[in-house]
Structures are given as structure tokens and as C-alpha cells.
Amino acid sequence: MNYYRKVLLFVAMLIVCFASVSTVIPNVAKAEGDPLGINAEAAILLDAKTGKILYQKNPDKVLGVASMSKMMTEYLVLEAIHNKKITWNQKVMINEYVHKLSAAPDLSNVGLTQGEEYTVKELYQAMAIFSGNAATVALAETVAGTEKNFVALMNKKAGELGLKDYNFVNASGLNNESLLGNIPAGGPNEENVMSARATATLAYRLIKDYPEVIETAKTPKLHFEKDGRDYPNFNWMLPGLIFEYKGVDGLKTGSTDFAGYCFTATAERNGQRFISVVMKASSKDARFTETRKILDYAFNNTGEEQILPKHYQVKGQKSLPVVKGKGDKVKIYTKDPISLVVKNGEKENYKAVLVLDKKKLTKDGELTAPVKKGDKIGYVTLESKNGEDLGFIADKNNKNLKVDVIAAENVEKANGFVLMMRGIGGFFGDVWGSVSSAVKGLF
Structure with missing residues (x-):
């Protein structure tokens, strides 16, 4: 009798489990297809x-x-x-x-x-x-x-x-x-x-x-x-x-x-x-x-979140080389912050991408002095870390996610004497490099 009672109890438990599964699965499917369950076409x-x-x-x-x-x-x-x-x-x-x-x-x-x-x-x-x-x-x-x-x-x-x-x-x-x-x-x-x-x-x-x-x-x-x-x-x-x-x-x-x-x-x-x-x-x-x-x-x-602060610097691209200047590089950062209305918890799903204005760069990717603080160098935009479309109704180019990148400081143009001495130094540097290579080749 005790044996049959255990069997019946086991069967009852199976029925409860199957009933639970049958009620849970549709809800999971519904959540995946339409999280809000909107009753409209x-x-x-x-x-x-x-x-x-x-x-x-x-x-x-x-x-x-x-x-x-x-x-x-x-x-x-x-x-x-x-x-x-x-x-x-x-x-x-x-x-x-x-x-x-x-x-x-x-x-x-x-x-x-x-x-x-x-x-x-x-x-x-x-x-x-x-x-x-x-x-x-x-x-x-x-x-x-x-x-x-x-x-x-x-x-x-x-x-x-x-x-x-x-x-x-x-x-x-x-x-x-x-x-x-x-x-x-x-x-x-x-x-x-x-x-x-x-x-x-x-x-x-x-x-x-x-x-x-x-x-x-x-x-x-x-x-x-x-x-x-x-x-x-x-x-x-x-x-x-x-x-x-x-x-x-x-x-x-x-x-x-x-x-x-x-x-x-x-x-x-x-x-x-x-x-x-x-x-x-x-x-x-x-x-x-x-x-x-x-x-x-x-x-x-959902809520508006500041995705990037003002004066944000993209990692690994915090400065640009400068030629013909008193300094050889200039710091760059965003002019303004980027804020966006996102779902709760999704703020970290975005990454910053720097796009430089090629018209302002030499063929070697350098700026030419003088560079004034506030000069526009390019822009930073946002992309999804997983590569998904960010989903803007009427802006396929993500214009709403762009902010100007500017020079953070002045770089004055070097005077003629300094440029001449750099040229001479560069010349002799190249000569010395060639001689050194030739000497090393003898041994």
C-alpha cells in the first residue's frame, strides 16, 4: 500500500511539473517576441x-x-x-x-x-x-x-x-x-x-x-x-x-x-x-x-543618460602629431557631451569612435601648425559594442550621435630659424643613420 501511495505521489508531481512548463513556456515566448504584450497589430x-x-x-x-x-x-x-x-x-x-x-x-x-x-x-x-x-x-x-x-x-x-x-x-x-x-x-x-x-x-x-x-x-x-x-x-x-x-x-x-x-x-x-x-x-x-x-x-x-562627458578623449587617440609647430603634438577632446535616451541599464552598450577630418591632415596624418585651441579636428560618434543598428527613425547616419572634436590647446608655428635647424638636424640625423647602417654592415 505504501508502494502504491509513493507511485501515485510521483505521478502527481509529474503532472504538476508538466502543467507548470505548459504555462511558463508561452510566457517566455511572448516576452521574447513582444516584451510589452501590446494588443495591436x-x-x-x-x-x-x-x-x-x-x-x-x-x-x-x-x-x-x-x-x-x-x-x-x-x-x-x-x-x-x-x-x-x-x-x-x-x-x-x-x-x-x-x-x-x-x-x-x-x-x-x-x-x-x-x-x-x-x-x-x-x-x-x-x-x-x-x-x-x-x-x-x-x-x-x-x-x-x-x-x-x-x-x-x-x-x-x-x-x-x-x-x-x-x-x-x-x-x-x-x-x-x-x-x-x-x-x-x-x-x-x-x-x-x-x-x-x-x-x-x-x-x-x-x-x-x-x-x-x-x-x-x-x-x-x-x-x-x-x-x-x-x-x-x-x-x-x-x-x-x-x-x-x-x-x-x-x-x-x-x-x-x-x-x-x-x-x-x-x-x-x-x-x-x-x-x-x-x-x-x-x-x-x-x-x-x-x-x-x-x-x-x-x-x-528609459531615461536620458550622458554617454560621453564634455572634453572626452578617445582611448589611444588623445592627441595628434603636429608639424612645423613649437610643439610636436596637440591634445584633442570633444567640444560637448553626448546624451541619449536609452533603456535602463544600457548606457554601457555604446563605444566612442573618432572620425578625423582628412582635409586638415597631411598624408602622414599630421596637423600643420599653427593650431588654435577650439579648432575643429573631426568628430566623435557612438556605435553599439555588439555591432547592432542603434535604431534611429530618420537618421541612418547617426547625426544625433555626433559631437565635434577640437584642439584642446594652442600650438604656435615655429619660426624660420627653428624650422631650418630642425631640417639640418634631420638631414644629419639621416646621414648618421645611413653611416651607422653601413658600418654595421661591415661586421
């Missing part, structure tokens, strides 16, 4: 200052972007204003098509009356805050004459901004079938598409090139003077809204049947700004709950 997280990628899931999968594509319309409108092609107070007359589109059922819109004038600013606010589709078309026509021309500008600008994996077929992000037969580009059922990487690149450039975009994006509610109505911002993570998150002040939501629920967010705390993108989340609320996970990770598990 694709996602990405950036440091908004440098564009460094801090997290990504399927970043290059091309998906529908819906109204997040209005960020490109915002970029082109702000660019046109900066270039003085249009003004905020410029009046826009609403045509029949834009009026009808603004009244179309089941579309996000601020009502626009045919024959009435609205300012560019009013239309921009309707687009950026309440995602007004008809207002977006009106702005596109104002900037480019027709929405068809504007779509061509969108695709051209995407290339200029360094986006990859994108295609714009309209200004609003709607499915073309919703445009009442006025299709500017593409097929009758096409939509705008981008990857999470491309979407994040667009948001990164929009904030960097036109930071004033935040002033409108952070408005929780639009009061539209023309009809006296209030329109809520679809970004429910803004202050006072249902998914309020400390620091969130933008940027753009989007949803269609094809794209699912999407959200490009940006948040700033204590001078540190992040950009996140969530694409094809499972529900309207999920795009915000999943964004919260990403931003929590950003603020709790």
Missing part, C-alpha cells in the same frame, strides 16, 4: 528629441492609417503658412462637394455651409481637434487647388521626409468609397496606408519642424463659432478626458473598418517627450489602454 515608441526607437512591434507592416494621415495634411498646411502661401486668416469659400461631404452620415465632421466663408484657422482646428473630413478637403483644395493635386504633394513630401512604406490616395484618411464619388487617387475602395515606422517618422518630423502643432492638438474641446457648438477631441488621453494620461498633448487618432483603431500619441514630462504609435488595436478603448502601456514603459524604464 503594430506599435512603436520613439524619443521625440533624437528619433531613437525604444520599442517596436511589426514596425514595417503596412496597414491602414485612417485619420492619422491627417498629420501629413497638417504638415503641408503648416508648411504653406510658413512659406506665406496661405495665412491663418485667409477666407475659404465652401463649395457644394465639401458641403455635402460635411453632412454625410457616420463621418466625423463639423458642418460646413455651401457658399459661406471660413478661415484657414477654423478649418484647421476642425481637422486637428475633431478630425473633420470635409474641413480637411477644403484645406487641401486651398493649398493645392484640388485634392488630387494635394494627394500628389502628400506622396512627394512623404519621400522628402524619409518615409518608407506609404501610399496616400486622399487627404482625409477615409475610404475612397466614402468620398461621394470624388476620388482624388487610387481605386474606389482604397485607403491611405503606412507602416508604424513611417507613421512615427511623420509624427517626429511634424513635431520637430512645426512644434506649434501641439498647441492645437492638445485642445480637449473645439468650440466652433460658426454654429456655436462644442466638439470633443477624439484623443481621450488629454487632460480631463476619460483616459487622461499625465503629459499627453497630442497627436492624432484614426479609425475605419479597414484600419481598425489607431492612435499616434505624444507625451512630455520634465522636458522629456516621447512619440508612440498603435495600429489596428482591437477596440476604440484598446488604442488608449495599449498606448498607456507603451508610455508607462517609456517614462518608467
